[in-house]
Amino acid sequence: MAHSSRSLKAQLLRHDVLLLLVLALEIAYFLNFARNFGTPDNLSNIVRHSAEIGLLALAMMPVILTGGIDLSVGSLMGLCAVLFGVLTHDLHWASLPAASLTVAAGLVAGAFNASVITLLRLPPLIVTLGTYSLFRGLAEAITQGTKTYRSFEPAFLQLGELRPAGLPLQAWILGVGALGFYVLVHRTTFGRSFRAIGFSPEGARYAGLPVLWRTALPYLLAGGVAAVAALLFTARLRQARADAGTGYELAAITAVVLGGTSIFGGTGTVYGTVAGIAAIAVLNNGIGRIPAVLKAGIGGELASLLTGALLLIALAAPGLSKLLQSVRKQSTLPASANPSPSPTH
Amino acid sequence: MKRSQFLHSLLVLPAAFLLPGCNKPETGASAENASGAGKKLTIAFMPKSKGNSYFINCEKGAREAVKELGVDLLFDGPTNTDPAKQNEIVENWITLGVDVMAVACENKEGISGALKKAQEKGIKVVTFDSDTTPDARSFFVSQATAQGIGEGLMDEAARLCDEEGEFAIITATLTAANMNEWRKHIEARLAEKYPKMKLVDTKPCDDQKDKAQQETTNLLGANPNLKCIMAICSPAVPGAAEAVKQAGKAGAVKVLGLGLPSENRAYLKDGITQSVILWKVADLGYLALYAAHALGSGALKTGDTSFKAGRLGELQVDSGGAIILGKPFVFNKENVDQFDF
Numbered sequence: 001m002a003h004s005s006r007s008l009k010a011q012l013l014r015h016d017v018l019l020l021l022v023l024a025l026e027i028a029y030f031l032n033f034a035r036n037f038g039t040p041d042n043l044s045n046i047v048r049h050s051a052e053i054g055l056l057a058l059a060m061m062p063v064i065l066t067g068g069i070d071l072s073v074g075s076l077m078g079l080c081a082v083l084f085g086v087l088t089h090d091l092h093w094a095s096l097p098a099a100s101l102t103v104a105a106g107l108v109a110g111a112f113n114a115s116v117i118t119l120l121r122l123p124p125l126i127v128t129l130g131t132y133s134l135f136r137g138l139a140e141a142i143t144q145g146t147k148t149y150r151s152f153e154p155a156f157l158q159l160g161e162l163r164p165a166g167l168p169l170q171a172w173i174l175g176v177g178a179l180g181f182y183v184l185v186h187r188t189t190f191g192r193s194f195r196a197i198g199f200s201p202e203g204a205r206y207a208g209l210p211v212l213w214r215t216a217l218p219y220l221l222a223g224g225v226a227a228v229a230a231l232l233f234t235a236r237l238r239q240a241r242a243d244a245g246t247g248y249e250l251a252a253i254t255a256v257v258l259g260g261t262s263i264f265g266g267t268g269t270v271y272g273t274v275a276g277i278a279a280i281a282v283l284n285n286g287i288g289r290i291p292a293v294l295k296a297g298i299g300g301e302l303a304s305l306l307t308g309a310l311l312l313i314a315l316a317a318p319g320l321s322k323l324l325q326s327v328r329k330q331s332t333l334p335a336s337a338n339p340s341p342s343p344t345h
Numbered sequence: 346m347k348r349s350q351f352l353h354s355l356l357v358l359p360a361a362f363l364l365p366g367c368n369k370p371e372t373g374a375s376a377e378n379a380s381g382a383g384k385k386l387t388i389a390f391m392p393k394s395k396g397n398s399y400f401i402n403c404e405k406g407a408r409e410a411v412k413e414l415g416v417d418l419l420f421d422g423p424t425n426t427d428p429a430k431q432n433e434i435v436e437n438w439i440t441l442g443v444d445v446m447a448v449a450c451e452n453k454e455g456i457s458g459a460l461k462k463a464q465e466k467g468i469k470v471v472t473f474d475s476d477t478t479p480d481a482r483s484f485f486v487s488q489a490t491a492q493g494i495g496e497g498l499m500d501e502a503a504r505l506c507d508e509e510g511e512f513a514i515i516t517a518t519l520t521a522a523n524m525n526e527w528r529k530h531i532e533a534r535l536a537e538k539y540p541k542m543k544l545v546d547t548k549p550c551d552d553q554k555d556k557a558q559q560e561t562t563n564l565l566g567a568n569p570n571l572k573c574i575m576a577i578c579s580p581a582v583p584g585a586a587e588a589v590k591q592a593g594k595a596g597a598v599k600v601l602g603l604g605l606p607s608e609n610r611a612y613l614k615d616g617i618t619q620s621v622i623l624w625k626v627a628d629l630g631y632l633a634l635y636a637a638h639a640l641g642s643g644a645l646k647t648g649d650t651s652f653k654a655g656r657l658g659e660l661q662v663d664s665g666g667a668i669i670l671g672k673p674f675v676f677n678k679e680n681v682d683q684f685d686f
Contacts, residue, residue, distance in 0.1 A: 035441055035442075036440050036441055036442060039440055041439070041440045042437075042440040045433075045436050045437065045440060048436075049433050049436070148452070150453075150454040150455070151454065157458070160458070161458075233429070236432070237428060237429055237432060237452070237455045238454055238455045238457070238458050239428065239452055239454060239455040241428075285437070288421070288437065289437075289441065294419060294421075294441070295419075297395075297419065297420040297421040297422075298421075299421060300421070300423070300424060300430065301424060
């Protein structure tokens with residue numbers, strides 16, 4: 001038992017170390033071959049452009065860790081953006097109360113996901129697939145699919161541009177988010193139980209853990225975080241529209257899984273997720289700056305292709321190495337028809 | 346053994362994906378040298394979306410101008426219309442150090458912040474096809490004015506009817522601002538130049554082909570002397586043509602409108618629709634690139650009232666900084682096959 005948990009830890013460590021290595025390779029490569037990659041302005045853009053997906057990934061991590069999934073966060077971003085637009089434009093609220101209510105609404109939406117999943121014991125995939133359509137549909141209904149809210153208060157728009165102490169505001173928010181989720185998942189007994197629930201909800205229940213409430217919390221947080229992401233997105237883009245955050249849930253899941261969290265739950269780290277976010281963000285930015293790619297104008301397409309390849313490689317590598325090993329074992333076995341019970345030395 | 350294999354598989358594969366760019370480090374160096382020398386301009390050009398055939402034609406024109414002018418072109422844009430991606434690309438171009446940007450804006454106000462940031466860094470900005478806020482660009486390369494479109498439609502209708510007889514208009518909605526502007530110019534031109542022609546009715550089709558067809562059928566029934574249908578929103582042109590075809594009045598009732606040649610090719614070839622009016626999209630891209638180059642090289646400055654754009658000749662610049670491509674182009678049976686948008 002002790003042995004198996006140690007080898008598990010070693011495996012986790014390996015994934016994290018390898019991911020960091022990939023990130024380091026990316027950075028080294030882009031510093032050498034991509035145009036103006038290492039400039040402060042560009043580094044700040046990397047963070048600014050990936051902040052919303054990064055936040056969603058951080059919130060998605062505990063959800064996946066408990067063995068769940070939240071497909072609704074991207075749609076919820078759209079709904080929250082529209083809500084903020086309605087409050088500030090149609091109801092003429094000031095930005096601060098409007099933003100506060102938007103975050104509250106995000107939490108309510110997250111609580112809705114959480115209660116349907118835990119109280120009705122429905123699969124998270126199906127429940128959040130439902131709210132994925134529900135939230136987006138609501139946002140589109142409010143705006144008739146066409147209305148775009150523009151012209152926000154300058155102070156609010158500054159959220160997209162501010163650089164306290166030289167770093168973009170998004171970097172600070174991501175940092176605080178990462179730290180918060182790190183403490184929750186790794187440093188509280190509460191958060192540690194996410195892993196137990198992900199391993200075996202039944203086991204966790206028999207062990208006396210309040211499984212319902214602890215399964216619910218990550219969805220609640222994800223709702224609040226989606227609202228914050230929607231506000232950042234609105235400030236950066238200077239517009240609120242129902243299509244905000246389209247497809248972001250999948251990008252967030254990609255970062256979490258690339259970061260080493262098992263899609264089945266039970267294992268994973270917040271710092272792995274951070275590395276996953278960084279690896280994707282750096283790839284997205286750097287690949288389009290390689291002269292040949294720049295000339296062809298296919299940075300965006302190539303980035304999504306490579307992100308997919310990277311994810312598949314990261315997931316397939318352990319299984320692949322096992323497969324290779326067993327194939328090799330088979331081929332080095334003596335040519336007897338019956339496999340001998342004890343391996344030859 | 347197991348570990349080394351595992352490491353190997355994870356190390357080699359990322360290296361493989363890094364390879365595609367490996368072969369051309371020199372291009373980057375030379376490009377940087379060139380722009381550093383201040384001779385060859387780097388112009389970045391962005392459509393609303395890369396997959397749209399309208400913008401693919403724009404790009405063709407832009408590339409033609411690139412050849413004539415000898416500039417470095419960066420061409421990129423969202424795969425599908427995506428204002429967030431447009432902002433991201435503009436902000437990336439700023440850090441890449443381009444000289445001029447030419448952008449077709451999906452989101453007028455949303456992109457203005459990023460474009461202003463570019464201007465603060467000394468990068469010149471022109472917009473084309475769809476403008477941003479005027480303070481975020483130096484010039485807007487416009488496909489046509491409302492007056493140009495309105496008068497072009499009326500003149501073509503009059504030509505088809507020999508300047509005499511009844512005609513009707515199918516519009517998108519009675520409230521659409523741009524179309525009401527066009528109608529104003531159509532009616533002004535009618536009153537001014539074509540006294541023997543009469544506008545009998547104007548019907549909305551809600552930007553739907555089916556409804557345009559229905560309305561046209563009703564118009565044909567109610568106005569037996571109708572000589573011409575003018576469809577001023579793009580779905581209405583094939584809609585009106587289909588109604589005329591089914592009524593068996595092909596040729597007797599002329600159809601013209603504002604739309605994409607590709608959507609009307611079959612009706613043009615069958616002689617049901619006589620004329621489709623639009624600007625030459627490739628020329629729009631060509632002009633945008635010329636304007637960007639002139640602005641970047643200092644040949645075109647704010648306040649100028651005209652400038653010369655290659656094979657398009659001398660073009661007017663209005664007081665709002667709009668450079669007008671000129672009169673709309675008429676697509677018909679004979680020339681429609683030369684265009685693929």
